[in-house]
Amino acid sequence: MQDNRLPQQLGNHLKTQVITLGGFLLAFWVLEIIDWLFFHGALNGLGVKPRTLIGLRGIFLAPFLHGNFAHLMANTVPFLVLGWFVIVQGIREFWIVTGVTAVISGLGIWLFGSSNSIHIGASGLIFGYFGYLLLRGYFERSLRAILWAIVVVILYGGMLWGVLPLRVGVSWQAHLFGFIGGGVAAYWLSQRHAMLKDQIIIHE
Structure with a gap:
């Protein structure tokens, strides 16, 4: 029975990730x-406005808004690739990383x-x-985590330059604090997994 359920469970898990x-x-x-079509770019005003009370709403709205289709296209592929790399490690991990990153970046x-x-x-x-x-x-030091890090560096290592204020009109603050947010999530999740791994399970 368990052998029959495994493919179905994997299929449901993959379906949830894709959705x-x-x-x-x-x-x-x-x-x-x-x-x-309808607002001629006016929705972009819902982004993060530094040090204004109304600008706080942009913390969760800004990631869904883009200046134009070129801006959106530039973000679509790396979001899909890196987002997939995260979500295949667990749907719960994906939501935690996304939430922590959105808050710290915003x-x-x-x-x-x-x-x-x-x-x-x-x-x-x-x-x-x-x-x-x-x-x-770095935090987990497992072979699996290190291999993921190597793959990411090979594919997107040049992104590290994006945390520096090198280009006018580019939100390097979003890049820098987004990176920090991802690091915070990595530290917290690696510590949590280490604690769960070290727990002794007693069967009564």
Whole structure:
């Protein structure tokens, strides 16, 4: 019975992963199309506005908003690839990394972003996934985590330059604090997994 259930469980797990990650991408594209058709870019005003009370709403809204279709296209592939690398390690891990990254990235922008600016885009989440995969290899020290880190460095190692203020009009704050958020999630999850691994299970 267990052998028969395993393929079904794996199939359901894969389906949940695809729906979750696909749901994010669908939301990105649907919102951009709606903004382009009906609001002429006005929805971008819902992004993070540094040091304003109303700007706090952008912490969770900004990742779903993009300046134009070129901006969205530039974020779609790395979000899909790095997001998939995270979600295959567990749906729960994906939600934790996403939530921690969104909050830390958003608050970092809100505290340290330029005045009279609005920050939008999923790059904070992308850098969070990058930071999580990279730093989990350091914190966990397992072969699996280290191999994931190596793969990520090979594919996207150049992203590290994005945490520096090198380009005008690019939210390096989102990149930097997104990376930090991913690192925080990596540390917390690696510590949690180590604690669970060390627990002694007693059968009565």
